[in-house]
Amino acid sequence: MGGTFLATNPYKGTRDFYPEDMRLRNWFFSKMRDVVEQYGYEEYGGPILESFDLYAAKSGQELVNEQIYHFEDKGNRRLAIRPEMTPTVARMVASRINELAFPLRWYSIANLMRYERPQKGRLREHWQLNVDVFGEEGIHADFEILSLIVDLMQAFGADGGMYNLRISNRRFFNDVMREVLKAAPEQIHVISKAVDKRSKISEEEYRNWLADSGISPEQVAQLDKVFASSFEELCACLPADSRGVAELQGLFSLLEETGFNSFCEFDFSVLRGFDYYTGTVFEVFDTSPENRRSLFGGGRYDDLIGLFSKQAVSGIGFGFGDVTFQDFLQIHNLIPADLAATGEVMIATFEDTPYREYARLSSELRSAGIANNIYLDVSAKMKKQLTYAERKGFPVVVFLGRQEIEDGAVVIKHMARREQETVSRGEYLEKLRGWLKS
Numbered sequence: 001m002g003g004t005f006l007a008t009n010p011y012k013g014t015r016d017f018y019p020e021d022m023r024l025r026n027w028f029f030s031k032m033r034d035v036v037e038q039y040g041y042e043e044y045g046g047p048i049l050e051s052f053d054l055y056a057a058k059s060g061q062e063l064v065n066e067q068i069y070h071f072e073d074k075g076n077r078r079l080a081i082r083p084e085m086t087p088t089v090a091r092m093v094a095s096r097i098n099e100l101a102f103p104l105r106w107y108s109i110a111n112l113m114r115y116e117r118p119q120k121g122r123l124r125e126h127w128q129l130n131v132d133v134f135g136e137e138g139i140h141a142d143f144e145i146l147s148l149i150v151d152l153m154q155a156f157g158a159d160g161g162m163y164n165l166r167i168s169n170r171r172f173f174n175d176v177m178r179e180v181l182k183a184a185p186e187q188i189h190v191i192s193k194a195v196d197k198r199s200k201i202s203e204e205e206y207r208n209w210l211a212d213s214g215i216s217p218e219q220v221a222q223l224d225k226v227f228a229s230s231f232e233e234l235c236a237c238l239p240a241d242s243r244g245v246a247e248l249q250g251l252f253s254l255l256e257e258t259g260f261n262s263f264c265e266f267d268f269s270v271l272r273g274f275d276y277y278t279g280t281v282f283e284v285f286d287t288s289p290e291n292r293r294s295l296f297g298g299g300r301y302d303d304l305i306g307l308f309s310k311q312a313v314s315g316i317g318f319g320f321g322d323v324t325f326q327d328f329l330q331i332h333n334l335i336p337a338d339l340a341a342t343g344e345v346m347i348a349t350f351e352d353t354p355y356r357e358y359a360r361l362s363s364e365l366r367s368a369g370i371a372n373n374i375y376l377d378v379s380a381k382m383k384k385q386l387t388y389a390e391r392k393g394f395p396v397v398v399f400l401g402r403q404e405i406e407d408g409a410v411v412i413k414h415m416a417r418r419e420q421e422t423v424s425r426g427e428y429l430e431k432l433r434g435w436l437k438s
Ligand code: HAM
Pocket: 083, 084, 085, 086, 114, 116, 121, 122, 123, 124, 125, 126, 128, 130, 131, 132, 294, 295, 296, 297, 298, 299, 316, 317, 318, 319, 320, 321, 322, 323, 324, 325
């Protein structure tokens, strides 16, 4: 023998999904689908490869310079593996802008790749549920998206004490920077980047970032004051016609009137890294200190469709990642124990019984809607077959030997109760269903 073998581990920051992992992922994504579809959202999909330019325009420097996987294809086109879904959906909406009926409510579940340093809550490949509304500028769409998030969390049994939804508004932030700090537009951009990163860097790095980017010591002092101010105090510094103030006030009063406000809070430091956000922005965090990265985030983007079309169509939505959410479910004990079940029935086999009888029985069970496996090696000892059934978690095993065929019967065994019965072929399906239900 000798020689070197290939590595069995997947590429750094990506995961293999063994059947038990798929069961978990399918379980939570199908629950999410149910909630989102109840709100009338329709599913869309897109390609994994996109033109690099799609992200270069508005996704923000960090994503474009550091996190995008990109390459040239054989026709010299510069391509990127999608690091997020929003530019794809904006492109798709723009491409059919005259045919679509707005407001649109769309969702997708897609895998994305980002070249990040793998760490708790951050990998290089993750899956994201994206939910977006297009063509409605008013805060009713913002409210719908936020209430949908609360319903999504409730569908998993998450109560308000397990997470918090922090909300702000880019227009409001810009107004405060302009009116209070007297910041120029380029300075506002720099400050927003530093504030967005503040929780991930040291206080010294944050202050150096501001100073090195030309933010004066007086402005930094004002910024500190701004962070120590309440929402009402900040509103009082802004002109009466501030759109940011109106949007935030309108949104919070709707959330209050509907009782959703107990899950939501205003947080001036929420900005989001992408350059395309223009209005409401929000992030959802686990309250457990073990899971520090955001569960999901999103916001309103007014100008993204404008990259592709003269017509302006505003969008608002969020991306909900599977990595931090899985941690959240585990930390709060929200994963049901019975996700482990595989097929419902195993058919044990005997060497002296014609194999066609097993094929018929298996087909009969499938027609009755009962998933089943035939034990393929008919020469295997019954002990071995039953050990396999136990390891795979089959709740019921069906035996069919020469005697049962002669008698027009089968033997069924309830694995957990260690109980077994001979039942006629006419009655066994009903009995089995009863057992499987219990
Ligand atoms: P994002 O904040 O970059 O937003 O990602 C949304 C969520 O995806 C995060 O809160 C996190 O749960 C998850 N996520 C992001 N990167 C990673 C990673 N490297 N590993 C694991 N999970 C990750 C967006 O992508 C926006 N396009 C969302 C959006 C939709 N905005 C409007 N519509």
